Amino acid sequence: MAAAESGSPPALPLLGRVAIVTGASRGSAARSPPTSPPSAPTSAPRGGHHRIAVAIRAIAVRADVFKAVEVKALFDAAEAAFGGAAHILVSSAGVLDPKYPPLAATPEEDWDATFAVNAKGVFLPRRRRRIINISSSVVGSLFPRFAAYAASKAAVEAMTKVLAKELRGTGITANCVAPGREEDVKRAVDLVPLGRLGETEDIAPVVGFLASDAGQWINGQVVRVNGGYV
Template sequence: MTPPRFDGYAALLTGAGQGIGAATARRLASEGAAVLVTDLDADRAARTAAAIREAGGTAESLACDVGSREAVEATVAHAVTAFGRLDVLVNNAYANHDDAALFEDEDDDSWAHTLDITLSGPYRCSRAALPHLVDSGRGAIVNIGSVNGEQDFGGHAYSAAKSGLASLTRTLAGHAGPRGVRVNLVAPGTIRTEAWAGRDEALKRASGLYPLGRIGEPEDIASAVAFLASADAAWITGTTLRVDGGLLGVNTGFRKAMRDSA
């Protein structure tokens, strides 16, 4: 029997207490990885790790603020101590804030916080993890980006941060590749997560803009992350993988408008 794809792997995930991060932690653990579930909310991380253990997987949890270099370095050290190695880093933690009605009314502190967590957070985590990923001989970093990093869907700071993260993915891939570490990014479209709680009608309307006729689920992104983190993607680095139901490739709204006007 073929061993699980991540048998003997150790993975660290940020922002993994719920949503995409939690689904990805469950997926990696289900395929054999020992996972360190981290989140700003310690209780949320603990619940996710407990559910993984109840399902037969190996998981620990830890509170981590990716805005703090000290916290990030302590978290990476914890993973290596707990599991004896580190093979996979998934940078999923992010921050966001609503745009002001007028751009000139945007707030410096909100802008800075969104960029710090969403872009500088992965920078801090990757910097701390990289030596251990090199040592593993099969290290992989998977960043969670967004379609917002490629096209206008609103969110000035969030979109700028996700675009910057795609750029960091490429430059870090160039640096880390000769050291045996791959770096890639998954760019999700609209995903049914807690961020959309209470907005079912908005999600229903959004579904009609997707060529595949639905919004995404966290498990859709987890599957893509698992692929990019695994040996199945051994010759892939520096790439952005859109997991967006065709949103960026097909202008469904325009096509519908043309049909309705015919």
């Protein structure tokens, strides 16, 4: 994503930045970075005192995030489209076995496929100034029948914390945002202190903040955005 023209820096902290968002066709990624401050690259009209017009320019690239060749092609396409390397990486692509098998009944190929997308898909695209990996609050809740998914997302959280330390002195930050899955929150809604389901709009501003300069001192953290149920 990139902005078409300049605007007010205080209201548009991501103005002129290029972001790559994997898994961007659905879920929280479809709204990341968010369209209100902190925001994705946008422009402000000259008319209107406090009004901001959203002008995000975006392209869609199909790629398997666990295949190095396709990940490289994804980054090359972004660089060609926007005239420079990406500043922000949001790794949101993920898979979950809809059969919810217990660990003992999880086929090896399903385990491998889950780790290929959820863990390796975070490993391949890296080294941007702001790295935000999407984990899951399932790592904290540890619901039965989520073994492969929870294990793969726990790997993402551990990898992110190690990466943050390894990038010392580079100015690159690496953090995780861990939303609550909609199905989980529906089951646990009575336990959520805020008493409601989380929405995409609850997650996107957190990602936008971590991607902005204001988030430069937050590094190696897992931010659980689930209304307090974990």
